[in-house]
């Protein structure tokens with residue numbers, strides 16, 4: 001196990017500032033998710049930690065040692081990419097054993113290690129098959145087992161689940177989380193999928209345009225976003241953002257509810273809500289509409305749970321409310337979070 005740190009790390013490709021001064025540190029044994037939109041620099045940061053990319057500036061520290069000048073194989077890391085290429089002509093056993101063979105581990109020890117890693121992922125019965133005889137999820141597990149046999153101090157995973165279909169992905173996500181807790185190896189996991197990040201991470205590091213915007217526990221980042229980027233990147237549908245003088249006022253769709261649904265003792269801010277469209281989700285409803293004064297004609301979405309039985313007609317106006325505590329304020333110029341203020 002090891003702590004991984006990035007100290008003011010930068011990577012420029014010509015004019016492109018792929019990673020632009022990132023500082024972060026994992027905790028021992030933590031599952032840290034790097035989350036951000038395509039092109040925000042996540043993969044480049046991960047590749048610098050792995051030693052596959054040389055930083056333009058800054059330091060990478062693994063287990064209290066600056067590793068900038070160490071080659072990947074000396075960093076005690078294991079990396080699994082989106083396209084985890086298994087050797088197609090080799091049986092699963094030999095695929096998993098491959099890194100050990102390359103290290104010169106004796107045959108008996110290799111066999112024990114492979115069996116141990118296979119048991120970790122529940123793939124013991126697949127050891128005699130070729131990769132083409134496996135499902136996507138099974139291949140994935142073989143790739144992880146192959147990374148595991150090297151007993152790395154750090155796991156670096158770059159969207160390893162993105163080749164799986166939605167159902168398998170949910171199962172694989174759970175499995176990965178369980179496995180990581182079992183072995184306790186510090187893990188950095190890259191994804192652009194906020195649902196995945198919320199479900200997997202002990203903490204999430206949210207990146208945009210080469211910069212770290214916020215790092216915190218999933219609920220913390222969701223509930224207390226540091227800026228408008230984080231607020232709108234997490235959550236589906238995203239946080240409503242309405243303009244008011246020099247501020248932006250944000251509130252989550254699930255917090256915008258018909259006034260009668262809120263408790264009577266709550267401190268509420270009420271809005272006129274002109275409903276334009278209702279979308280049925282099965283488990284609830286999304287209501288699309290426009291706010292009345294003083295937020296005239298700004299678009300918002302309300303997300304109602306299935307236990308809200310009120311009938312809503314598009315074209316009509318209703319009184320909706322948000323608890324004062326659920327309003328988040330941001331500076332309109334910088335996008336940064338500011339203190340709450342009266343509306």
Ligand code: ATP
Nearest residue numbers: 013016018036037038039040041042043044045192
């Ligand atoms: P994705 O989720 O699409 O993989 P990402 O967040 O991982 O995106 P990176 O792959 O780190 O993003 O890329 C960050 C930026 O750096 C992008 O603008 C990309 O085009 C640029 N970039 C990455 N690698 C190179 C390279 N080898 N040469 C030039 N530009 C690069």
